[in-house]
Amino acid sequence: MRSLRAAPPRAAFSALGTTAVLLVTDGEALADGERLLRAGLAEVDAAYSRFRDDSEIMRLGAYEGRAAPVSPLLAEALDAALRAAAATDGLVDPTVGQAMIDLGYDRDFALVDPDGAAPAPRPAPGYWRVRLDTATRQVVVPRGVRLDLGSTGKAFAADRAAARIAALGCGVLVSLGGDLATAGPPPEGGWLVGVGDDHRAAAPGDPVVTIRSGALATSSVTQRAWRRGGRAVHHIVDPRTGDLPAPVWRTVTVAARSCVDANAAATAAIVRGDGADAWLDGAGLPARLVGHDGRVVTVGGWRSHA
Template sequence: MSPPRVAPSRVTFPVWGTTALLLVTDEAALPEAERMLRTELAGIDAVCSRFRADSELVRLTAHAGRAVSISPLLTEILQAALRAASATNGLVDPTVGQAVIDLGYDRDYAALRGRALPEGEPLRPAPGWWRVQLDPDAGRVLVPRRILLDVGATGKAFAADRAAARIATLGCGALVSLGGDLATAGPAPEGGWLISVGDSHRAPAGATDPVVSITAGALATSSVTQRRWRRGDRQVHHIVDPRTGDVPAPVWRTVSVAAGSCVDANAAATASIIRGRGAPRWLANRRLPARLVAHDGAVTTSAGWPSDPARAEVA
Protein backbone atom coordinates (compact mmCIF):
# COMPACT_ATOMS: atom_id res chain seq x y z
CA MET A 1 0.00 0.00 0.00
CA SER A 2 1.48 3.33 -1.06
CA PRO A 3 1.77 6.15 1.50
CA PRO A 4 -0.84 8.93 1.30
CA ARG A 5 -0.05 11.88 -0.93
CA VAL A 6 1.42 14.72 1.13
CA ALA A 7 -0.13 18.08 0.31
CA PRO A 8 2.36 20.92 -0.28
CA SER A 9 2.66 23.56 2.44
CA ARG A 10 1.13 26.89 1.54
CA VAL A 11 0.77 30.55 2.45
CA THR A 12 -1.37 33.30 0.89
CA PHE A 13 -1.36 37.06 1.27
CA PRO A 14 -2.74 40.09 -0.59
CA VAL A 15 -0.49 41.91 -3.05
CA TRP A 16 -0.99 44.34 -5.94
CA GLY A 17 -4.78 44.25 -5.61
CA THR A 18 -4.82 40.48 -5.98
CA THR A 19 -3.62 37.38 -4.08
CA ALA A 20 -0.21 35.76 -3.84
CA LEU A 21 -0.16 32.00 -3.27
CA LEU A 22 3.00 30.11 -2.43
CA LEU A 23 3.25 26.31 -2.29
CA VAL A 24 6.40 24.38 -1.38
CA THR A 25 7.02 20.65 -1.14
CA ASP A 26 9.05 20.99 2.07
CA GLU A 27 7.18 22.44 5.05
CA ALA A 28 10.45 23.41 6.77
CA ALA A 29 11.32 25.66 3.81
CA LEU A 30 8.06 27.63 3.93
CA PRO A 31 9.13 30.52 6.25
CA GLU A 32 12.27 31.29 4.22
CA ALA A 33 10.38 30.77 0.94
CA GLU A 34 7.74 33.30 2.02
CA ARG A 35 10.45 35.80 2.99
CA MET A 36 12.08 35.36 -0.44
CA LEU A 37 8.75 35.83 -2.23
CA ARG A 38 7.88 38.99 -0.32
CA THR A 39 11.35 40.39 -0.99
CA GLU A 40 11.05 39.69 -4.72
CA LEU A 41 7.61 41.29 -4.95
CA ALA A 42 8.71 44.39 -3.04
CA GLY A 43 11.73 44.81 -5.32
CA ILE A 44 9.71 44.44 -8.50
CA ASP A 45 7.02 46.84 -7.22
CA ALA A 46 9.67 49.48 -6.51
CA VAL A 47 11.02 49.10 -10.04
CA CYS A 48 7.97 48.85 -12.29
CA SER A 49 4.75 49.88 -10.52
CA ARG A 50 2.90 52.56 -12.45
CA PHE A 51 1.00 53.53 -9.29
CA ARG A 52 4.10 54.69 -7.41
CA ALA A 53 5.58 58.10 -8.20
CA ASP A 54 8.95 56.85 -6.95
CA SER A 55 9.12 53.69 -9.09
CA GLU A 56 11.94 53.49 -11.59
CA LEU A 57 9.46 52.99 -14.44
CA VAL A 58 7.49 56.15 -13.61
CA ARG A 59 10.68 58.16 -13.16
CA LEU A 60 11.62 57.29 -16.74
CA THR A 61 9.10 59.89 -17.91
CA ALA A 62 11.42 62.64 -16.67
CA HIS A 63 14.00 61.42 -19.22
CA ALA A 64 11.65 60.92 -22.17
CA GLY A 65 13.43 61.22 -25.49
CA ARG A 66 16.88 60.51 -24.00
CA ALA A 67 18.76 57.26 -23.47
CA VAL A 68 19.30 56.67 -19.75
CA SER A 69 20.85 53.96 -17.60
CA ILE A 70 18.42 51.66 -15.81
CA SER A 71 18.78 48.95 -13.18
CA PRO A 72 19.49 45.33 -14.14
CA LEU A 73 16.04 44.36 -12.83
CA LEU A 74 14.17 46.90 -14.96
CA THR A 75 16.34 45.87 -17.91
CA GLU A 76 15.20 42.25 -17.48
CA ILE A 77 11.55 43.24 -17.15
CA LEU A 78 11.63 45.47 -20.23
CA GLN A 79 13.38 42.70 -22.16
CA ALA A 80 10.57 40.34 -21.20
CA ALA A 81 7.90 42.91 -22.14
CA LEU A 82 9.43 43.63 -25.54
CA ARG A 83 9.92 39.92 -26.24
CA ALA A 84 6.23 39.33 -25.39
CA ALA A 85 5.26 42.15 -27.74
CA SER A 86 7.30 40.66 -30.57
CA ALA A 87 5.95 37.13 -29.95
CA THR A 88 2.33 38.34 -30.03
CA ASN A 89 2.71 40.63 -33.06
CA GLY A 90 2.19 43.63 -30.80
CA LEU A 91 -1.04 42.48 -29.16
CA VAL A 92 0.69 42.63 -25.77
CA ASP A 93 2.37 46.03 -25.96
CA PRO A 94 4.10 47.90 -23.11
CA THR A 95 3.36 51.28 -24.71
CA VAL A 96 -0.35 51.03 -23.76
CA GLY A 97 0.21 53.09 -20.60
CA GLN A 98 -1.70 56.16 -21.76
CA ALA A 99 -4.44 54.07 -23.34
CA VAL A 100 -5.01 52.24 -20.05
CA ILE A 101 -5.21 55.56 -18.20
CA ASP A 102 -7.60 57.01 -20.79
CA LEU A 103 -9.81 53.96 -20.34
CA GLY A 104 -9.97 54.76 -16.62
CA TYR A 105 -7.42 52.43 -15.05
CA ASP A 106 -5.40 55.26 -13.52
CA ARG A 107 -4.98 53.92 -9.98
CA ASP A 108 -4.69 50.68 -8.06
CA TYR A 109 -7.75 48.58 -8.73
CA ALA A 110 -8.69 48.53 -5.05
CA ALA A 111 -9.38 52.28 -5.40
CA LEU A 112 -10.97 51.89 -8.85
CA ARG A 113 -13.49 49.17 -7.96
CA GLY A 114 -17.06 50.44 -8.20
CA ARG A 115 -16.22 53.73 -9.94
CA ALA A 116 -18.35 55.05 -12.79
CA LEU A 117 -16.42 57.30 -15.18
CA PRO A 118 -17.63 59.63 -17.92
CA GLU A 119 -17.01 58.57 -21.50
CA GLY A 120 -14.17 61.09 -21.84
CA GLU A 121 -12.04 61.76 -24.90
CA PRO A 122 -11.92 59.33 -27.85
CA LEU A 123 -9.54 56.45 -27.24
CA ARG A 124 -6.35 56.19 -29.27
CA PRO A 125 -4.08 53.29 -30.30
CA ALA A 126 -0.84 52.64 -28.46
CA PRO A 127 2.23 54.25 -30.07
CA GLY A 128 3.91 50.86 -30.62
CA TRP A 129 6.43 48.77 -28.73
CA TRP A 130 9.06 49.01 -31.47
CA ARG A 131 9.57 52.69 -30.58
CA VAL A 132 11.22 51.71 -27.28
CA GLN A 133 14.99 51.38 -27.76
CA LEU A 134 16.49 49.02 -25.19
CA ASP A 135 20.19 48.13 -25.04
CA PRO A 136 20.25 45.26 -22.53
CA ASP A 137 24.03 44.84 -22.66
CA ALA A 138 24.60 48.47 -21.71
CA GLY A 139 21.56 48.63 -19.41
CA ARG A 140 20.17 51.69 -21.18
CA VAL A 141 16.77 52.54 -22.62
CA LEU A 142 15.29 55.35 -24.66
CA VAL A 143 11.55 55.89 -24.28
CA PRO A 144 10.26 58.50 -26.76
CA ARG A 145 8.31 61.51 -25.56
CA ARG A 146 4.58 61.09 -24.95
CA ILE A 147 4.95 57.33 -24.39
CA LEU A 148 3.94 55.88 -21.04
CA LEU A 149 4.98 52.31 -20.35
CA ASP A 150 2.78 49.76 -18.61
CA VAL A 151 4.44 46.42 -17.89
CA GLY A 152 1.96 45.35 -15.23
CA ALA A 153 0.82 41.99 -16.64
CA THR A 154 4.28 41.00 -17.85
CA GLY A 155 5.83 42.21 -14.61
CA LYS A 156 3.47 40.04 -12.57
CA ALA A 157 4.30 36.97 -14.65
CA PHE A 158 8.01 37.81 -14.52
CA ALA A 159 7.76 38.02 -10.72
CA ALA A 160 6.16 34.56 -10.54
CA ASP A 161 8.90 33.04 -12.73
CA ARG A 162 11.72 34.72 -10.85
CA ALA A 163 10.39 34.00 -7.36
CA ALA A 164 9.66 30.33 -8.08
CA ALA A 165 13.17 29.80 -9.48
CA ARG A 166 14.79 31.45 -6.49
CA ILE A 167 12.70 29.58 -3.94
CA ALA A 168 13.57 26.27 -5.61
CA THR A 169 17.23 26.91 -4.70
CA LEU A 170 16.19 26.01 -1.14
CA GLY A 171 16.04 22.42 -2.41
CA CYS A 172 12.26 22.12 -2.61
CA GLY A 173 9.63 22.26 -5.31
CA ALA A 174 7.88 25.62 -5.52
CA LEU A 175 4.72 27.03 -7.06
CA VAL A 176 4.12 30.79 -7.05
CA SER A 177 0.75 32.12 -8.16
CA LEU A 178 0.06 35.85 -8.49
CA GLY A 179 -3.55 36.55 -9.31
CA GLY A 180 -3.88 33.16 -10.97
CA ASP A 181 -0.73 33.45 -13.10
CA LEU A 182 1.55 30.74 -11.77
CA ALA A 183 5.06 29.44 -12.24
CA THR A 184 6.70 26.30 -10.90
CA ALA A 185 10.30 25.31 -10.28
CA GLY A 186 12.09 22.40 -8.69
CA PRO A 187 10.65 18.92 -8.20
CA ALA A 188 6.85 18.71 -8.36
CA PRO A 189 4.92 16.83 -5.67
CA GLU A 190 3.74 13.31 -6.41
CA GLY A 191 1.00 13.56 -9.02
CA GLY A 192 2.11 17.05 -10.05
CA TRP A 193 0.77 20.45 -9.03
CA LEU A 194 -3.04 20.25 -9.11
CA ILE A 195 -4.67 23.42 -10.41
CA SER A 196 -8.33 24.28 -10.76
CA VAL A 197 -8.90 26.41 -13.84
CA GLY A 198 -11.80 28.89 -13.83
CA ASP A 199 -12.79 32.50 -14.44
CA SER A 200 -11.39 33.76 -11.14
CA HIS A 201 -8.65 32.54 -8.83
CA ARG A 202 -10.65 33.95 -5.90
CA ALA A 203 -13.86 31.98 -6.53
CA PRO A 204 -14.31 28.40 -5.30
CA ALA A 205 -13.82 25.79 -8.01
CA GLY A 206 -16.99 25.18 -9.99
CA ALA A 207 -18.38 21.74 -10.73
CA THR A 208 -17.33 21.99 -14.38
CA ASP A 209 -13.99 23.73 -13.82
CA PRO A 210 -11.21 21.37 -14.90
CA VAL A 211 -8.47 20.36 -12.50
CA VAL A 212 -5.22 19.92 -14.36
CA SER A 213 -1.83 18.68 -13.25
CA ILE A 214 1.48 20.22 -14.30
CA THR A 215 4.88 18.93 -13.34
CA ALA A 216 6.94 21.83 -14.71
CA GLY A 217 6.55 25.17 -16.44
CA ALA A 218 3.73 27.63 -15.96
CA LEU A 219 0.04 28.29 -16.42
CA ALA A 220 -1.56 31.72 -16.87
CA THR A 221 -5.18 32.82 -17.07
CA SER A 222 -6.45 36.09 -18.54
CA SER A 223 -10.07 37.00 -17.91
CA VAL A 224 -12.36 39.94 -18.56
CA THR A 225 -14.71 38.88 -15.75
CA GLN A 226 -12.50 40.60 -13.16
CA ARG A 227 -11.21 44.19 -12.85
CA ARG A 228 -14.20 45.84 -14.47
CA TRP A 229 -15.68 49.34 -14.14
CA ARG A 230 -18.04 51.62 -16.03
CA ARG A 231 -16.93 54.22 -18.56
CA GLY A 232 -19.88 56.17 -19.83
CA ASP A 233 -22.73 53.77 -20.62
CA ARG A 234 -20.64 50.59 -20.93
CA GLN A 235 -18.53 48.26 -18.86
CA VAL A 236 -14.83 48.13 -19.61
CA HIS A 237 -11.98 46.09 -18.18
CA HIS A 238 -8.21 45.96 -17.82
CA ILE A 239 -7.29 44.21 -21.09
CA VAL A 240 -6.63 46.79 -23.81
CA ASP A 241 -6.27 46.21 -27.55
CA PRO A 242 -3.18 48.27 -28.49
CA ARG A 243 -4.51 48.66 -32.03
CA THR A 244 -7.47 50.73 -30.82
CA GLY A 245 -6.75 51.75 -27.22
CA ASP A 246 -10.12 50.24 -26.33
CA VAL A 247 -11.21 46.91 -24.89
CA PRO A 248 -11.23 44.08 -27.46
CA ALA A 249 -14.38 42.71 -29.07
CA PRO A 250 -16.19 40.35 -26.65
CA VAL A 251 -15.29 36.88 -27.90
CA TRP A 252 -13.51 35.15 -24.99
CA ARG A 253 -14.22 35.84 -21.34
CA THR A 254 -11.34 33.68 -20.05
CA VAL A 255 -8.27 32.10 -21.64
CA SER A 256 -5.81 29.79 -19.84
CA VAL A 257 -2.51 28.82 -21.44
CA ALA A 258 0.30 26.46 -20.40
CA ALA A 259 3.85 27.31 -21.43
CA GLY A 260 7.45 26.96 -20.36
CA SER A 261 7.40 30.26 -18.45
CA CYS A 262 4.72 32.40 -16.87
CA VAL A 263 5.78 35.35 -19.02
CA ASP A 264 5.13 33.31 -22.18
CA ALA A 265 1.87 31.85 -20.85
CA ASN A 266 0.58 35.27 -19.75
CA ALA A 267 1.46 36.90 -23.08
CA ALA A 268 -0.31 34.16 -25.03
CA ALA A 269 -3.43 34.24 -22.83
CA THR A 270 -3.73 38.03 -23.02
CA ALA A 271 -3.06 38.10 -26.77
CA SER A 272 -5.76 35.46 -27.26
CA ILE A 273 -8.39 37.61 -25.53
CA ILE A 274 -7.45 40.43 -27.90
CA ARG A 275 -7.07 38.28 -31.01
CA GLY A 276 -10.61 36.95 -30.68
CA ARG A 277 -11.89 34.24 -33.01
CA GLY A 278 -8.48 33.59 -34.52
CA ALA A 279 -6.96 32.71 -31.15
CA PRO A 280 -7.43 28.89 -31.19
CA ARG A 281 -5.61 28.51 -34.51
CA TRP A 282 -2.87 30.95 -33.38
CA LEU A 283 -2.34 28.95 -30.17
CA ALA A 284 -2.39 25.62 -31.99
CA ASN A 285 0.23 26.83 -34.48
CA ARG A 286 2.47 27.64 -31.52
CA ARG A 287 1.72 24.31 -29.81
CA LEU A 288 0.50 26.03 -26.68
CA PRO A 289 -2.08 24.00 -24.72
CA ALA A 290 -4.97 26.32 -23.96
CA ARG A 291 -8.56 26.47 -22.76
CA LEU A 292 -10.73 29.30 -24.09
CA VAL A 293 -14.16 30.11 -22.63
CA ALA A 294 -16.55 32.20 -24.72
CA HIS A 295 -18.94 34.70 -23.17
CA ASP A 296 -21.78 32.18 -23.53
CA GLY A 297 -19.75 29.55 -21.62
CA ALA A 298 -18.78 27.44 -24.65
CA VAL A 299 -15.31 25.94 -24.21
CA THR A 300 -12.67 25.54 -26.92
CA THR A 301 -9.35 23.79 -26.33
CA SER A 302 -6.15 23.66 -28.34
CA ALA A 303 -2.82 21.87 -28.67
CA GLY A 304 -3.48 18.99 -26.30
CA TRP A 305 -5.35 20.72 -23.50
CA PRO A 306 -7.52 17.94 -22.04
CA SER A 307 -11.15 18.31 -23.10
CA ASP A 308 -12.33 16.11 -20.22
CA PRO A 309 -13.03 18.33 -17.18
CA ALA A 310 -11.80 15.58 -14.91
CA ARG A 311 -8.27 15.73 -13.52
CA ALA A 312 -5.71 15.49 -16.34
CA GLU A 313 -2.13 16.43 -17.08
CA VAL A 314 -1.14 19.43 -19.18
CA ALA A 315 2.26 19.03 -20.77
Protein backbone atom coordinates in the same frame (compact mmCIF):
# COMPACT_ATOMS: atom_id res chain seq x y z
CA MET B 1 -6.02 29.86 -10.65
CA ARG B 2 -6.09 27.80 -7.47
CA SER B 3 -3.96 24.93 -6.24
CA LEU B 4 -6.28 22.13 -5.13
CA ARG B 5 -3.71 19.75 -3.56
CA ALA B 6 -3.92 20.20 0.19
CA ALA B 7 -0.70 18.45 1.18
CA PRO B 8 2.02 20.96 0.20
CA PRO B 9 2.83 23.62 2.82
CA ARG B 10 1.28 26.93 1.81
CA ALA B 11 1.63 30.67 2.45
CA ALA B 12 -0.63 33.40 1.07
CA PHE B 13 -0.71 37.17 1.40
CA SER B 14 -1.78 40.29 -0.49
CA ALA B 15 0.72 41.82 -2.91
CA LEU B 16 0.75 43.75 -6.19
CA GLY B 17 -2.99 44.36 -5.92
CA THR B 18 -3.76 40.62 -5.87
CA THR B 19 -3.11 37.48 -3.83
CA ALA B 20 0.31 35.86 -3.76
CA VAL B 21 0.32 32.13 -3.03
CA LEU B 22 3.38 29.99 -2.37
CA LEU B 23 3.42 26.20 -2.22
CA VAL B 24 6.55 24.18 -1.49
CA THR B 25 7.31 20.47 -1.34
CA ASP B 26 9.41 20.85 1.79
CA GLY B 27 7.78 22.47 4.81
CA GLU B 28 11.16 23.45 6.24
CA ALA B 29 11.66 25.76 3.26
CA LEU B 30 8.32 27.56 3.62
CA ALA B 31 9.43 30.36 5.93
CA ASP B 32 12.52 31.19 3.90
CA GLY B 33 10.53 30.83 0.70
CA GLU B 34 7.89 33.26 1.89
CA ARG B 35 10.61 35.71 2.92
CA LEU B 36 12.14 35.52 -0.55
CA LEU B 37 8.75 35.93 -2.20
CA ARG B 38 7.80 38.96 -0.13
CA ALA B 39 11.17 40.60 -0.74
CA GLY B 40 11.05 39.89 -4.45
CA LEU B 41 7.56 41.30 -4.86
CA ALA B 42 8.56 44.43 -2.95
CA GLU B 43 11.44 44.86 -5.40
CA VAL B 44 9.08 44.39 -8.34
CA ASP B 45 6.64 46.94 -6.95
CA ALA B 46 9.39 49.52 -6.55
CA ALA B 47 10.74 48.81 -10.04
CA TYR B 48 7.67 48.86 -12.26
CA SER B 49 4.43 49.61 -10.46
CA ARG B 50 2.36 52.03 -12.54
CA PHE B 51 0.57 53.17 -9.40
CA ARG B 52 3.59 54.57 -7.52
CA ASP B 53 4.97 57.95 -8.51
CA ASP B 54 8.32 56.92 -7.07
CA SER B 55 8.63 53.63 -8.97
CA GLU B 56 11.53 53.32 -11.37
CA ILE B 57 9.32 52.90 -14.43
CA MET B 58 7.30 56.03 -13.61
CA ARG B 59 10.49 58.06 -13.24
CA LEU B 60 11.44 57.28 -16.84
CA GLY B 61 9.11 60.07 -17.99
CA ALA B 62 11.52 62.64 -16.59
CA TYR B 63 14.09 61.69 -19.26
CA GLU B 64 11.74 62.96 -22.03
CA GLY B 65 12.98 60.64 -24.74
CA ARG B 66 16.63 60.56 -23.65
CA ALA B 67 18.50 57.39 -22.69
CA ALA B 68 17.79 56.45 -19.09
CA PRO B 69 19.77 54.02 -16.94
CA VAL B 70 17.68 51.24 -15.41
CA SER B 71 18.26 48.65 -12.74
CA PRO B 72 18.99 45.02 -13.65
CA LEU B 73 15.47 44.09 -12.49
CA LEU B 74 13.70 46.67 -14.65
CA ALA B 75 15.95 45.88 -17.61
CA GLU B 76 14.98 42.20 -17.37
CA ALA B 77 11.29 43.01 -16.97
CA LEU B 78 11.32 45.40 -19.94
CA ASP B 79 13.18 42.87 -22.04
CA ALA B 80 10.55 40.24 -21.22
CA ALA B 81 7.77 42.68 -22.12
CA LEU B 82 9.33 43.64 -25.44
CA ARG B 83 10.01 40.00 -26.36
CA ALA B 84 6.39 39.16 -25.55
CA ALA B 85 5.23 42.05 -27.74
CA ALA B 86 7.30 40.82 -30.66
CA ALA B 87 6.14 37.22 -30.18
CA THR B 88 2.48 38.27 -30.27
CA ASP B 89 2.86 40.67 -33.22
CA GLY B 90 2.11 43.57 -30.92
CA LEU B 91 -1.16 42.23 -29.51
CA VAL B 92 0.53 42.48 -26.12
CA ASP B 93 2.24 45.86 -25.99
CA PRO B 94 3.82 47.69 -23.01
CA THR B 95 3.08 51.12 -24.55
CA VAL B 96 -0.65 50.88 -23.68
CA GLY B 97 -0.15 52.88 -20.47
CA GLN B 98 -2.05 55.94 -21.67
CA ALA B 99 -4.88 53.80 -23.03
CA MET B 100 -5.25 52.17 -19.61
CA ILE B 101 -5.38 55.60 -17.97
CA ASP B 102 -7.99 56.77 -20.48
CA LEU B 103 -10.14 53.77 -19.60
CA GLY B 104 -9.91 54.75 -15.93
CA TYR B 105 -7.33 52.23 -14.74
CA ASP B 106 -5.09 54.94 -13.35
CA ARG B 107 -4.62 53.67 -9.80
CA ASP B 108 -4.62 50.43 -7.83
CA PHE B 109 -7.69 48.49 -8.92
CA ALA B 110 -9.30 48.66 -5.47
CA LEU B 111 -9.35 52.46 -5.83
CA VAL B 112 -10.52 52.72 -9.44
CA ASP B 113 -13.38 55.17 -9.99
CA PRO B 114 -16.43 52.95 -10.73
CA ASP B 115 -17.52 55.31 -13.52
CA GLY B 116 -16.44 58.48 -15.28
CA ALA B 117 -16.03 60.18 -18.64
CA ALA B 118 -13.68 58.58 -21.15
CA PRO B 119 -11.79 60.31 -23.99
CA ALA B 120 -11.81 58.87 -27.48
CA PRO B 121 -9.53 55.80 -27.66
CA ARG B 122 -6.16 56.12 -29.38
CA PRO B 123 -3.91 53.31 -30.62
CA ALA B 124 -0.85 52.52 -28.51
CA PRO B 125 2.33 54.18 -29.83
CA GLY B 126 3.93 50.78 -30.45
CA TYR B 127 6.47 48.69 -28.56
CA TRP B 128 9.03 49.09 -31.35
CA ARG B 129 9.45 52.73 -30.35
CA VAL B 130 11.02 51.68 -27.05
CA ARG B 131 14.76 51.06 -27.34
CA LEU B 132 16.36 48.85 -24.70
CA ASP B 133 20.07 48.08 -24.54
CA THR B 134 20.36 45.11 -22.21
CA ALA B 135 24.18 45.26 -22.22
CA THR B 136 24.38 48.82 -20.91
CA ARG B 137 20.99 48.66 -19.17
CA GLN B 138 19.74 51.83 -20.81
CA VAL B 139 16.29 52.44 -22.25
CA VAL B 140 14.87 55.15 -24.49
CA VAL B 141 11.14 55.75 -24.05
CA PRO B 142 9.77 58.38 -26.46
CA ARG B 143 8.41 61.53 -24.89
CA GLY B 144 4.78 61.11 -23.86
CA VAL B 145 4.81 57.30 -24.02
CA ARG B 146 3.57 55.64 -20.84
CA LEU B 147 4.63 52.08 -20.15
CA ASP B 148 2.42 49.45 -18.55
CA LEU B 149 3.76 45.97 -17.86
CA GLY B 150 0.34 44.64 -16.89
CA SER B 151 0.43 41.83 -19.46
CA THR B 152 3.82 40.47 -18.40
CA GLY B 153 4.84 42.07 -15.10
CA LYS B 154 3.16 39.69 -12.64
CA ALA B 155 4.10 36.71 -14.79
CA PHE B 156 7.73 37.81 -14.83
CA ALA B 157 7.60 38.24 -11.04
CA ALA B 158 6.18 34.71 -10.66
CA ASP B 159 8.89 33.17 -12.86
CA ARG B 160 11.60 35.08 -10.99
CA ALA B 161 10.28 34.16 -7.54
CA ALA B 162 9.79 30.47 -8.33
CA ALA B 163 13.36 30.14 -9.60
CA ARG B 164 14.80 31.91 -6.57
CA ILE B 165 12.82 29.87 -4.05
CA ALA B 166 13.62 26.58 -5.79
CA ALA B 167 17.28 27.31 -5.10
CA LEU B 168 16.47 26.44 -1.49
CA GLY B 169 16.32 22.85 -2.68
CA CYS B 170 12.61 22.20 -2.97
CA GLY B 171 9.79 22.14 -5.49
CA VAL B 172 7.91 25.43 -5.75
CA LEU B 173 4.65 26.79 -7.10
CA VAL B 174 4.09 30.55 -7.08
CA SER B 175 0.75 32.03 -8.08
CA LEU B 176 0.17 35.77 -8.47
CA GLY B 177 -3.48 36.34 -9.19
CA GLY B 178 -3.78 33.69 -11.88
CA ASP B 179 -0.19 33.84 -13.12
CA LEU B 180 1.38 30.58 -11.95
CA ALA B 181 5.01 29.44 -12.22
CA THR B 182 6.69 26.29 -10.99
CA ALA B 183 10.31 25.34 -10.42
CA GLY B 184 12.17 22.43 -8.93
CA PRO B 185 10.81 18.89 -8.53
CA PRO B 186 6.99 18.73 -8.26
CA PRO B 187 5.19 16.76 -5.55
CA GLU B 188 4.28 13.18 -6.34
CA GLY B 189 1.56 13.27 -8.99
CA GLY B 190 2.29 16.90 -9.83
CA TRP B 191 0.63 20.13 -8.75
CA LEU B 192 -3.16 20.02 -9.04
CA VAL B 193 -4.54 23.37 -10.16
CA GLY B 194 -8.11 24.52 -10.65
CA VAL B 195 -8.79 26.70 -13.68
CA GLY B 196 -11.61 29.23 -13.96
CA ASP B 197 -12.65 32.84 -14.34
CA ASP B 198 -11.71 33.73 -10.76
CA HIS B 199 -8.45 32.56 -9.18
CA ARG B 200 -9.85 33.28 -5.72
CA ALA B 201 -12.76 30.83 -5.64
CA ALA B 202 -13.78 27.69 -7.50
CA ALA B 203 -17.02 27.59 -9.46
CA PRO B 204 -19.07 24.49 -10.21
CA GLY B 205 -17.67 22.75 -13.27
CA ASP B 206 -14.24 24.40 -13.15
CA PRO B 207 -11.69 21.92 -14.54
CA VAL B 208 -8.56 20.72 -12.76
CA VAL B 209 -5.20 20.26 -14.46
CA THR B 210 -1.92 18.65 -13.39
CA ILE B 211 1.25 20.73 -13.68
CA ARG B 212 4.64 19.02 -13.38
CA SER B 213 6.80 21.80 -14.79
CA GLY B 214 6.55 25.13 -16.54
CA ALA B 215 3.75 27.58 -16.04
CA LEU B 216 0.05 28.28 -16.43
CA ALA B 217 -1.62 31.65 -16.85
CA THR B 218 -5.20 32.81 -17.15
CA SER B 219 -6.35 36.10 -18.66
CA SER B 220 -9.96 37.07 -18.09
CA VAL B 221 -12.16 40.10 -18.69
CA THR B 222 -14.56 39.12 -15.89
CA GLN B 223 -12.58 40.13 -12.79
CA ARG B 224 -10.96 43.56 -13.17
CA ALA B 225 -13.98 45.33 -14.63
CA TRP B 226 -15.65 48.69 -14.00
CA ARG B 227 -17.61 51.32 -15.95
CA ARG B 228 -16.28 54.21 -17.98
CA GLY B 229 -18.18 56.60 -20.21
CA GLY B 230 -21.41 54.74 -19.46
CA ARG B 231 -20.19 51.32 -20.55
CA ALA B 232 -18.58 48.27 -18.99
CA VAL B 233 -14.80 48.16 -19.45
CA HIS B 234 -11.98 45.92 -18.27
CA HIS B 235 -8.20 45.78 -17.99
CA ILE B 236 -7.32 44.14 -21.34
CA VAL B 237 -6.74 46.62 -24.15
CA ASP B 238 -6.29 46.11 -27.88
CA PRO B 239 -3.10 48.09 -28.63
CA ARG B 240 -4.22 48.53 -32.24
CA THR B 241 -7.17 50.69 -31.16
CA GLY B 242 -6.48 51.67 -27.55
CA ASP B 243 -9.94 50.30 -26.77
CA LEU B 244 -11.45 47.02 -25.63
CA PRO B 245 -11.00 43.97 -27.87
CA ALA B 246 -13.99 42.43 -29.61
CA PRO B 247 -16.04 40.38 -27.10
CA VAL B 248 -15.17 36.89 -28.33
CA TRP B 249 -13.34 35.25 -25.41
CA ARG B 250 -14.01 36.02 -21.76
CA THR B 251 -11.28 33.79 -20.29
CA VAL B 252 -8.23 32.10 -21.78
CA THR B 253 -5.82 29.80 -19.94
CA VAL B 254 -2.50 28.77 -21.52
CA ALA B 255 0.29 26.42 -20.45
CA ALA B 256 3.85 27.26 -21.51
CA ARG B 257 7.46 26.91 -20.42
CA SER B 258 7.43 30.25 -18.62
CA CYS B 259 4.69 32.28 -17.02
CA VAL B 260 5.61 35.27 -19.19
CA ASP B 261 5.05 33.19 -22.32
CA ALA B 262 1.81 31.73 -20.97
CA ASN B 263 0.31 35.05 -19.91
CA ALA B 264 1.36 36.87 -23.08
CA ALA B 265 -0.29 34.17 -25.18
CA ALA B 266 -3.47 34.17 -23.06
CA THR B 267 -3.80 37.95 -23.24
CA ALA B 268 -3.01 38.03 -26.95
CA ALA B 269 -5.70 35.42 -27.54
CA ILE B 270 -8.35 37.62 -25.92
CA VAL B 271 -7.18 40.60 -27.99
CA ARG B 272 -7.04 38.54 -31.19
CA GLY B 273 -10.60 37.28 -30.77
CA ASP B 274 -11.76 35.20 -33.72
CA GLY B 275 -9.09 32.71 -34.75
CA ALA B 276 -7.26 32.81 -31.41
CA ASP B 277 -7.89 29.11 -30.86
CA ALA B 278 -6.26 28.21 -34.18
CA TRP B 279 -3.37 30.59 -33.43
CA LEU B 280 -2.68 28.93 -30.07
CA ASP B 281 -3.01 25.48 -31.60
CA GLY B 282 -0.55 26.41 -34.35
CA ALA B 283 1.90 27.59 -31.70
CA GLY B 284 1.65 24.22 -29.96
CA LEU B 285 0.39 25.77 -26.73
CA PRO B 286 -2.11 23.79 -24.64
CA ALA B 287 -4.99 26.18 -23.96
CA ARG B 288 -8.58 26.42 -22.81
CA LEU B 289 -10.72 29.26 -24.16
CA VAL B 290 -14.13 30.24 -22.82
CA GLY B 291 -16.32 32.42 -25.01
CA HIS B 292 -18.64 35.19 -23.88
CA ASP B 293 -21.43 32.83 -24.98
CA GLY B 294 -20.15 30.12 -22.61
CA ARG B 295 -18.69 27.79 -25.22
CA VAL B 296 -15.45 26.08 -24.26
CA VAL B 297 -12.70 25.30 -26.77
CA THR B 298 -9.52 23.39 -25.93
CA VAL B 299 -6.45 23.17 -28.19
CA GLY B 300 -2.83 22.04 -28.20
CA GLY B 301 -3.42 18.82 -26.29
CA TRP B 302 -5.06 20.52 -23.31
CA ARG B 303 -6.06 17.89 -20.77
CA SER B 304 -8.08 18.42 -17.61
CA HIS B 305 -9.58 16.12 -15.01
CA ALA B 306 -13.09 17.63 -15.23
